[in-house]
Structures are given as structure tokens and as C-alpha cells.
Amino acid sequence: MPIITLENVNKSFSSLKVLKDISFSLEKGEVLSIIGPSGSGKSTLLRCITNLEKIDSGTIKIGDDTLATTNEKEEVVYANKQTLARIRLRVGLVFQNFNLFPHFSVLRNITEAQMHVLKASKEEAAEIAYQLLKKMDLSSKAHSYPYQLSGGQQQRVSIARALALKPDVLCFDEPTSALDPELTGEILTVIKELAQENMTMMVVTHEMAFARDISKSVIFMDDGVIIEKGTPESIFNNSTNKRTAKFLSRFSN
Amino acid sequence: MGKLVALMLSGTVVSLRIFFLTLLFSLPLGLLVAKGRMSKYKIVSSLVNGYIMIMRGTPLILQLIFVYFAPYYIFGSSTDRFTAVIIAYSINYAAYYAEIYRGGIQSIDQGQLEAASVLGFSKVHTFTHVVMPQVIKRIMPAMGNEVITLVKDTALAQTIGVAELFRVAQNASARQFSTMPIFIAGIFYFVMNAIVSKSFDLIERKLDYYR
Numbered sequence: 001m002p003i004i005t006l007e008n009v010n011k012s013f014s015s016l017k018v019l020k021d022i023s024f025s026l027e028k029g030e031v032l033s034i035i036g037p038s039g040s041g042k043s044t045l046l047r048c049i050t051n052l053e054k055i056d057s058g059t060i061k062i063g064d065d066t067l068a069t070t071n072e073k074e075e076v077v078y079a080n081k082q083t084l085a086r087i088r089l090r091v092g093l094v095f096q097n098f099n100l101f102p103h104f105s106v107l108r109n110i111t112e113a114q115m116h117v118l119k120a121s122k123e124e125a126a127e128i129a130y131q132l133l134k135k136m137d138l139s140s141k142a143h144s145y146p147y148q149l150s151g152g153q154q155q156r157v158s159i160a161r162a163l164a165l166k167p168d169v170l171c172f173d174e175p176t177s178a179l180d181p182e183l184t185g186e187i188l189t190v191i192k193e194l195a196q197e198n199m200t201m202m203v204v205t206h207e208m209a210f211a212r213d214i215s216k217s218v219i220f221m222d223d224g225v226i227i228e229k230g231t232p233e234s235i236f237n238n239s240t241n242k243r244t245a246k247f248l249s250r251f252s253n
Numbered sequence: 254m255g256k257l258v259a260l261m262l263s264g265t266v267v268s269l270r271i272f273f274l275t276l277l278f279s280l281p282l283g284l285l286v287a288k289g290r291m292s293k294y295k296i297v298s299s300l301v302n303g304y305i306m307i308m309r310g311t312p313l314i315l316q317l318i319f320v321y322f323a324p325y326y327i328f329g330s331s332t333d334r335f336t337a338v339i340i341a342y343s344i345n346y347a348a349y350y351a352e353i354y355r356g357g358i359q360s361i362d363q364g365q366l367e368a369a370s371v372l373g374f375s376k377v378h379t380f381t382h383v384v385m386p387q388v389i390k391r392i393m394p395a396m397g398n399e400v401i402t403l404v405k406d407t408a409l410a411q412t413i414g415v416a417e418l419f420r421v422a423q424n425a426s427a428r429q430f431s432t433m434p435i436f437i438a439g440i441f442y443f444v445m446n447a448i449v450s451k452s453f454d455l456i457e458r459k460l461d462y463y464r
Contacts (some may be wrong), residue, residue: 095364099368114296
């Protein structure tokens with residue numbers, strides 16, 4: 001069963017149609033990159049899947065739970081509270097701007113949700129947090145505060161924070177766009193390592209080389225529409241679509 | 254001289270009681286008012302906005318007289334003077350604090366609320382653990398101003414006959430045909446406010462562990 005399924009999802013901001021009839025599915029272990037020009041709806045797509053935006057019509061399923069679906073009266077019905085809570089645990093999100101809690105230490109940023117949502121004990125939560133920090137090569141920063149870290153370090157903390165809830169799928173919303181160019185590498189390395197561990201991921205990115213190297217599949221979006229979905233090979237090297245070719249030509253030189 | 258200072262200390266106790274009781278009631282009430290002002294229900298937010306307009310748009314001394322005398326004309330009986338002072342001050346200061354809280358709450362980055370939502374925090378947990386701790390830090394300078402004003406505003410309580418510090422000083426002045434007691438009262442207010450500002454400095458420094 002796919003981890004994420006979208007069927008005919010539409011989303012508008014007032015009169016602007018941002019997502020038009022989006023359908024695709026994401027299988028377990030798949031690493032999917034979403035590429036496309038700015039304003040093509042990539043981030044909105046992620047925000048709909050993580051329930052930060054409400055869709056206008058269509059169906060979104062997370063595993064066997066239905067997040068939202070259109071009923072026979074053409075109204076969008078969202079899942080009830082318990083289902084939403086379950087879905088939230090299954091889908092993690094890493095933001096472009098990290099969105100760490102500045103008043104919490106690095107450790108508490110990672111333990112807070114475990115304790116509040118999963119009702120883990122302080123010790124259990126801390127143990128998981130330390131394991132993740134070690135994996136992120138940040139063991140020494142457990143008691144630092146976010147403002148004391150570089151952008152790349154903050155983003156690694158936010159990845160650890162999302163992983164602490166053991167999500168089925170981790171979504172990344174342009175995870176390197178807010179970073180200085182010399183810091184993007186460390187984040188891309190982390191995502192690559194997660195891919196090698198078969199973590200299911202969905203990455204909205206402007207890093208074309210990265211998308212080509214780590215993805216099992218790539219979606220190219222333009223103007224709210226999925227133009228193509230395929231293997232990196234088929235999108236980057238053999239696309240016959242004009243819009244894809246035009247978009248990629250800007251990166252080839 | 255010793256007798257005068259003792260008298261004024263007893264007036265200071267009354268002023269301090271007004272001060273602390275007003276803070277005790279107006280700080281939480283202000284938060285409630287701020288939430289009402291930001292309510293998505295138009296009727297609630299306009300009602301609360303009207304209340305804030307009245308509280309900030311009319312003199313505190315008038316509100317004090319109103320709270321003390323209105324029940325007498327409506328119900329034929331009045332509350333005791335001290336209670337009237339606490340009620341009038343609390344609802345007046347709550348309006349000012351509400352606007353300070355609102356500024357603080359609205360300054361919290363939307364992204365943090367989104368992070369809290371994606372992590373599955375409840376609305377209450379997000380408010381108490383993510384929003385408010387940061388709001389408190391941000392509103393400290395503005396709060397300091399208002400709290401210092403409150404110390405001085407306690408002097409208005411004499412309008413309805415509460416013998417706080419300033420009334421005691423004025424009475425002593427009249428008895429002794431000297432303005433000295435009033436200047437001594439000035440020193441008392443100054444010392445109280447020095448303690449208030451020092452306390453705010455300390456709290457601000459304590460909250461300085463993050464940026």
C-alpha cells in the first residue's frame with residue numbers, strides 16, 4: 001500500500017489555482033523529489049499533505065487513513081481528531097526556515113513532542129534525542145540554544161526533531177534554500193544517508209544534481225500541474241516534454 | 254518626624270496592597286481580554302475592542318468614581334472603597350496589558366506555530382509552551398512601563414477616600430503647614446519604582462538565555 005496517495009487534489013488561494021487535479025502516490029522506501037519553477041505549487045502540495053493548508057477538492061490518503069476526501073455533495077471532509085493525530089505522527093515535515101523553538105535547548109526541541117504527543121518519559125525521549133544527535137553529528141550541541149548554531153546545524157536539529165516521532169514518511173520543503181551555499185552540502189549528505197536507510201521521503205528542492213542523484217522518482221511541476229513523473233534518468237536525460245526541457249536547460253550550464 | 258514616617262509607612266502598605274492586588278487580577282484578565290480581542294468571532298472582538306476603547310479613552314479617576322458610585326445609584330448600595338479601587342484598577346489595567354499581550358502574541362513567527370502543529374502539539378500546549386514563554390520575554394520592556402505607571406496611579410485611590418500614601422502625606426502637610434511630607438512621599442514612590450525597574454531588569458536578564 002502506498003504511504004501517500006493523492007487523487008485529483010485542487011487548491012486555490014482566492015482566485016489563484018495553485019494545485020490543479022494533482023494525483024500521484026508514494027510507495028514505502030521511495031525517495032521522491034519535486035522540482036519545478038517558483039510558484040509552481042510544490043510547497044503548497046507538501047503543505048496540503050501535512051495539513052497546514054486545506055484542500056478545495058480531491059482525496060489525500062496517508063497509508064490507510066484518509067486525511068481528506070470529497071463527498072457526494074462535493075464538500076471536502078477532513079478526518080476526525082483521532083485520525084488527524086495518527087496521521088500527524090506518520091508524516092514529518094522539515095521546513096525551509098527550520099522553525100526550531102528558540103526558547104528550547106536543542107535537546108528539548110527534540111524531546112518535547114515525544115513527551116507531549118507520544119507520552120514518552122523524559123529519559124526515553126532524551127535517549128532517542130541523543131541517538132539522533134549523534135547521527136546528525138551534533139552530540140556536543142545538546143544543551144545549546146538554536147541561536148548558537150549555524151543554519152546547517154539548525155536544519156539538522158530540525159531533521160532530528162522530525163525523526164524523533166518515527167514518521168513513516170519525511171517531507172522536506174526546500175531544506176537548503178535558507179542556507180549559505182557552503183552549508184547546503186551537510187544537509188544533502190544527511191538526506192542521502194536517510195535514503196540509504198530506506199527512509200521514505202518527499203523532497204521539494206531546487207538542487208537539481210541532488211534530485212538526480214538521490215531520488216528514485218522525480219515529479220516535475222509547473223503552474224499547479226504535474227507535468228511528468230518518472231525516474232531521474234527519464235526526467236533529466238530523456239524527457240520529451242517541452243516545459244521540462246525548458247526548465248532543466250536553465251540548470252545544465 | 255518618626256511619627257510622620259510611621260504614618261506614611263502605613264499609607265505605603267495601602268498603596269502596595271492596591272498595587273499587588275491590581276497586578277494579581279489585571280495580568281490574567283488582560284490575557285483573557287487579548288484573546289477576546291483576537292477572537293475570530295466578530296461579535297466578541299468588537300465587544301472587547303469597545304471595552305478597550307472605553308478603558309483607554311477615559312480618565313482612570315473617572316472610572317474609579319464610576320465603579321464606586323454606580324452601584325449605589327443602580328442597586329442602592331455600594332461596595333467598600335478599597336474593593337472599588339481594586340475593581341476599577343484591574344479592569345483599567347487589563348485593557349492596557351491586553352494590548353501589550355496582543356502585540357507580543359502576534360509577533361510570534363507563524364512558522365513556529367506550523368512546526369508545533371506538524372509535531373502534533375495541542376493548541377493549549379502550543380500556547381502555554383511555545384507562544385507564551387516567548388511573549389513574556391518580548392513584552393517585558395512595555396510591561397515595565399505600565400507597572401511603573403501603576404505604582405504612581407495608586408495615588409488616585411484617594412479620590413474616593415482611600416487613605417493611601419499620597420492622601421496620608423497631604424493630610425500631614427495640612428496639619429503641619431509644610432510641603433515636606435509630600436516630598437517625602439515622592440521619595441517613597443521613587444524607591445518603590447526603583448525596586449520595580451530593578452526587578453524588571455533582573456527578569457529580562459534571566460530571560461536572556463536565548464535570542
